[in-house]
Amino acid sequence: MPHPMSPLSIRAYTATSALGRGLDAHADALLASRGGLTPNDFSSASLDCWIGRVAGLEDEPLPPELAEWECRNNRLAWLALRQDHFIDAVRDARERYGASRVAVLLGTSTSSIGATEEGYRRLDHGRMPEDLHRPVLHTPHSLAGFVAAVFDLEGPCLTVATACSSSAKVFGNAERMIRLGLIDAAVVGGTDTLCDSVLFGFNSLELVSGEPCRPFDANRSGISIGEAAGFALLERATESTSGPLLIGYGEASDAHHMSTPHPEGLGAEIALRDALARAGVEAGDVDYINLHGTASQKNDEVEAALVARNFPASTRASSTKGFTGHTLGAAGILEAVITLLTMRDGRIPGNLGTTTPDPLCGPQMAWTGEQGNVRIALSNSFGFGGNNACLAFAHEGEPA
Amino acid sequence: MSAALTVWVKGIGVWAPGAADWDAFCEIAAGRAGAAAEARPMADVLPPNERRRAPESVLLAAAVAGQAVRMSGVDAATLPCVFASAHGDQTITDYMCATLAGTPTELSPTKFHNSVHNAPAGYWTIATHCHASSSAVSGGETTFGAGLLEAATLAVADDRDVLLASYDIAGAGPLGEMTATTGPFAVALVLSPHADAAAIRLDVTPAPGNSGSQPTGNAWLDDVAASNPSAQAIPLVHALALARTTALRIPAAHELDLHVDVGVDT
Numbered sequence: 001m002p003h004p005m006s007p008l009s010i011r012a013y014t015a016t017s018a019l020g021r022g023l024d025a026h027a028d029a030l031l032a033s034r035g036g037l038t039p040n041d042f043s044s045a046s047l048d049c050w051i052g053r054v055a056g057l058e059d060e061p062l063p064p065e066l067a068e069w070e071c072r073n074n075r076l077a078w079l080a081l082r083q084d085h086f087i088d089a090v091r092d093a094r095e096r097y098g099a100s101r102v103a104v105l106l107g108t109s110t111s112s113i114g115a116t117e118e119g120y121r122r123l124d125h126g127r128m129p130e131d132l133h134r135p136v137l138h139t140p141h142s143l144a145g146f147v148a149a150v151f152d153l154e155g156p157c158l159t160v161a162t163a164c165s166s167s168a169k170v171f172g173n174a175e176r177m178i179r180l181g182l183i184d185a186a187v188v189g190g191t192d193t194l195c196d197s198v199l200f201g202f203n204s205l206e207l208v209s210g211e212p213c214r215p216f217d218a219n220r221s222g223i224s225i226g227e228a229a230g231f232a233l234l235e236r237a238t239e240s241t242s243g244p245l246l247i248g249y250g251e252a253s254d255a256h257h258m259s260t261p262h263p264e265g266l267g268a269e270i271a272l273r274d275a276l277a278r279a280g281v282e283a284g285d286v287d288y289i290n291l292h293g294t295a296s297q298k299n300d301e302v303e304a305a306l307v308a309r310n311f312p313a314s315t316r317a318s319s320t321k322g323f324t325g326h327t328l329g330a331a332g333i334l335e336a337v338i339t340l341l342t343m344r345d346g347r348i349p350g351n352l353g354t355t356t357p358d359p360l361c362g363p364q365m366a367w368t369g370e371q372g373n374v375r376i377a378l379s380n381s382f383g384f385g386g387n388n389a390c391l392a393f394a395h396e397g398e399p400a
Numbered sequence: 401m402s403a404a405l406t407v408w409v410k411g412i413g414v415w416a417p418g419a420a421d422w423d424a425f426c427e428i429a430a431g432r433a434g435a436a437a438e439a440r441p442m443a444d445v446l447p448p449n450e451r452r453r454a455p456e457s458v459l460l461a462a463a464v465a466g467q468a469v470r471m472s473g474v475d476a477a478t479l480p481c482v483f484a485s486a487h488g489d490q491t492i493t494d495y496m497c498a499t500l501a502g503t504p505t506e507l508s509p510t511k512f513h514n515s516v517h518n519a520p521a522g523y524w525t526i527a528t529h530c531h532a533s534s535s536a537v538s539g540g541e542t543t544f545g546a547g548l549l550e551a552a553t554l555a556v557a558d559d560r561d562v563l564l565a566s567y568d569i570a571g572a573g574p575l576g577e578m579t580a581t582t583g584p585f586a587v588a589l590v591l592s593p594h595a596d597a598a599a600i601r602l603d604v605t606p607a608p609g610n611s612g613s614q615p616t617g618n619a620w621l622d623d624v625a626a627s628n629p630s631a632q633a634i635p636l637v638h639a640l641a642l643a644r645t646t647a648l649r650i651p652a653a654h655e656l657d658l659h660v661d662v663g664v665d666t
Binding site for chain 1: 577
């Protein structure tokens with residue numbers, strides 16, 4: 001069992017998804033129960049499903065000095081970075097600590113593979129077309145390399161690509177490096193954009209729904225894929241720190257199957273237990289859990305039981321994938337940001353899309369939006385390959 | 401300059417074209433043997449049916465991880481693991497992109513679930529019944545150094561032994577021209593935060609700047625080192641093979657090296 005950790009200060013945070021650009025767009029959509037899923041108009045060939053697409057990306061190229069990095073995924077990252085004064089916060093940290101003392105630790109599942117796919121659609125005599133002769137794009141590290149270049153940072157720079165837990169696990173990477181004095185601050189988060197690989201890939205596994213996803217519905221029929229980018233700036237908490245805190249995290253493996261979760265949620269439960277132990281809190285202290293809740297048959301079955309057996313009814317829980325779709329490698333940071341918004345605003349988002357609750361669900365489920373004072377909250381992220389992560393956050397001033 | 405991370409190397413695994421395991425590699429490094437014919441990586445940790453079907457990246461990563469864990473004597477079931485690769489399984493990525501460009505609805509579900517960057521971590525944890533944390537990371541051209549920093553950080557921060565496996569395979573198709581990886585190579589290390597008189601000690605310190613690669617002077621080793629990003633481990637693995645006290649620098653990010661003091665108790 002891990003030891004309790006010293007909380008980290010979340011100096012700035014932001015997200016951009018199908019719900020809009022930045023924190024207030026998300027807060028407004030969640031309050032109004034206004035989802036962002038639309039019929040698929042993205043894939044290169046027809047596919048009958050719903051997607052969470054970020055509007056307007058096509059019209060927002062990267063600035064000329066960053067043109068080498070041009071692709072949909074880095075565009076979305078750049079769009080997200082420009083919200084909520086996030087760029088200013090990172091530049092301030094770089095100024096205070098130095099370029100080599102700020103790390104870039106980002107999660108993604110497919111990074112800029114959309115650009116590689118595009119190259120293969122219009123090969124030039126069997127080779128990548130000239131305009132896509134940019135090796136920095138054709139690697140999973142494209143996103144982290146791009147963000148480090150944006151801020152001219154020279155600290156540790158790592159991509160975590162553990163499928164749907166990617167951008168949750170990076171909070172753990174940052175905590176370890178800060179605790180050991182390797183760095184003073186870290187830009188964490190991640191970005192994943194719509195691409196054929198995931199739309200046709202999940203379709204090949206028969207996991208994609210033909211209708212907007214319905215997490216934890218008895219009649220759920222699969223996932224809706226979305227795209228998102230989100231970022232947080234982490235530093236040591238001091239007495240003068242204001243804002244929310246990262247108080248714990250847990251990471252564990254199912255050791256069961258590549259594409260279905262452990263039937264009893266073993267890895268998920270270890271991740272949960274470790275997150276609570278690092279945070280030094282009990283399950284009963286948790287006010288809200290943002291669930292992984294993908295609307296796949298197996299994930300929701302396992303996660304519903306996990307919540308029902310571990311938490312009192314006073315803990316409220318919901319999946320927000322009915323709003324945004326499953327944003328895969330970006331789900332960890334997007335849902336961490338939504339969790340921080342529940343604390344900021346005292347509003348618990350409803351579990352959009354569900355009409356007939358799965359009877360496996362306990363009384364913890366917030367089927368519709370609620371008012372509530374959220375002091376301690378969790379965010380679950382479970383990925384392919386049985387890769388599980390759970391994050392624990394506290395409102396400013398908690399825990400004492 | 402940050403404080404050093406100190407870890408002891410309790411287990412090592414290597415697969416290079418012409419050196420199928422650590423013993424074979426040591427013989428070549430010491431000049432007692434030449435490179436042998438290339439042999440299929442022996443991933444005997446995987447169950448036979450998985451071994452037959454596994455993609456090259458999984459075989460390679462599982463083969464070196466298995467060697468390192470066996471040497472360490474540590475129980476893999478309790479060992480957190482970090483799998484590092486610059487480009488993952490490029491053969492599958494090439495297949496995926498080619499299929500998506502032509503007949504996307506015919507994409508193979510098996511190829512898709514094997515295409516995720518954490519496929520080796522997934523297969524490894526399943527085969528070893530490991531419920532500890534597992535990660536799959538990339539650091540582009542500096543993947544080996546970035547993975548070493550992450551694994552040493554995890555070992556010291558959580559006071560636990562950690563498995564690092566870094567692997568890359570040869571590029572394929574139009575993608576292969578972009579990644580410029582010319583051959584497969586993998587290395588695995590079991591790193592312990594606890595002093596071990598029988599093990600070589602590494603003091604790992606992040607240091608600003610990139611000082612460039614250091615040739616070993618052995619033509620075969622230097623060719624392997626240039627073949628893919630994971631093979632940037634060669635100078636370190638060479639020093640471990642010769643069990644020689646030395647200092648070297650390993651690139652870990654843009655403008656960031658790891659200064660590594662390799663210490664051998666005599």
